[in-house]
Amino acid sequence: MELRTLRYFVAVAEELHFGRAAVRLHMSQPPLSRAIRQLETEIGAALFHRSAAGVTLTPAGTALLEEARTLLARADQVRVRVAAAAGSATLTVGILGDSTDPGARRLAAVHRRRHPGVEVRIRDTDLTDPTCGLRAGLVDIALTRAPFDETGLTVHELRADRVGAVLRADDPLARRDRLRLADLAGRRWFRFPDGTDPVWQSYWNGGAPREGPVVRAVQECLQAVLWNGTVGMAPLALGHEPPGELVVVPLSDMAPSPVVAAWNEGDPNPLIPSFVRIATAAYRA
Known part of the structure; x- marks a missing residue:
């Protein structure tokens, strides 16, 4: 066999x-x-x-x-x-602001037990690069979210999370049990800077061009909602709960946001297969 x-x-x-x-x-x-x-x-x-x-x-x-x-x-x-x-037991992992995800914590614990001799270096990245520096050669593997341009990459889904609209608690729509994208028409949304992966940008903007403040990090997104009443989206998952002044209302017509491991296609690094196997189990626990 x-x-x-x-x-x-x-x-x-x-x-x-x-x-x-x-x-x-x-x-x-x-x-x-x-x-x-x-x-x-x-x-x-x-x-x-x-x-x-x-x-x-x-x-x-x-x-x-x-x-x-x-x-x-x-x-x-x-x-x-x-x-x-x-002498090559070092793995650089890019993380897209999801270090509080329970799956990531389980992954770290199991990987540490199984491979105590491997040095894992973490590179935390903002929302403008969903590949976490993978294309630039800054990391060996990325723990991130799809969708994004997958050209030249291998992408392995670990979990899929429903998403919702992030609103201020005093917003009239915040009292709804669920929303559709049409309910948010005409509202200001947070946006990512020009040059951001267009597939990624389109997903988080609900598939339509939007007007609103440009943000780079999760906290900037939340503050834009809190201060300006801007609309955005966030995963409905543990580790992504907003502050008490904000709520996340499920969006019924948005595709789930996949949590993925991604690496450069054909990368011979022997540490990647083991990392992916452990991640698959950790994120499904």
């Missing part, structure tokens, strides 16, 4: 859906299905019950999942130890 095939199996076993697993693995579904069928042939047992309702693990699949996770974790440790022996 190849490690790559075991990674495919673990993705399907955790997602219990071939389509979602294929997206997670950045591949199409047919080769993934073929790889799993080949693995079942090699083992001589069915690993999944397949039905119109989805897939579930067989007893053989449940047994293999535990062993596969152990083998993959061991392979990651080998890569990291070799990197340390080569």
Whole structure:
């Protein structure tokens, strides 16, 4: 059994859906299905019950999942130890103002326990660069939010959060249970500086051109709302609760904001695969 095939199996076993697993693995579904069928042939047992309702693990699949996770974790440790022996056990991680996210805290704790010999350097970035310095070569991997221009990058989704409109507590719309983007037509929004990734800018402006103050950091966004009644958007997730003078009202017609790990396509850094695997588990806990 190849490690790559075991990674495919673990993705399907955790997602219990071939389509979602294929997206997670950045591949199409047919080769993934073929790889799993080949693995079942090699083992001589069915690993999944397949039905119109989805897939579930067989007893053989449940047994293999535990062993596969152990083998993959061991392979990651080998890569990291070799990197340390080569004097390259340093990983620079870009974080987009999400250091208070519980997922990030779990990731830090688990990564520290598993790889105590790896020095992790954190580069905190503002909202004007969703890749956290990745394209400029300032970081090895970014913990950030999509969508943004993914050209030349590999992007792995860790979680998706609903978003809402950030309003002052005395705003008439703040009393609503939910809003639509049309309810905010004509309002001033906070904007990012010229030159900011247009895909990123468009998402946080609700897909339409906006007028309002230019901001660069989360606190600047919140202060623009507090002082000027500006409208903006924020994730509906732990670690993103606004101050008491502000509220976040869910937006029913906005696509969720994905939390992602991103790195340069084809980067051979042996520390990245282990980091991504630990992050995947930490953000889904």
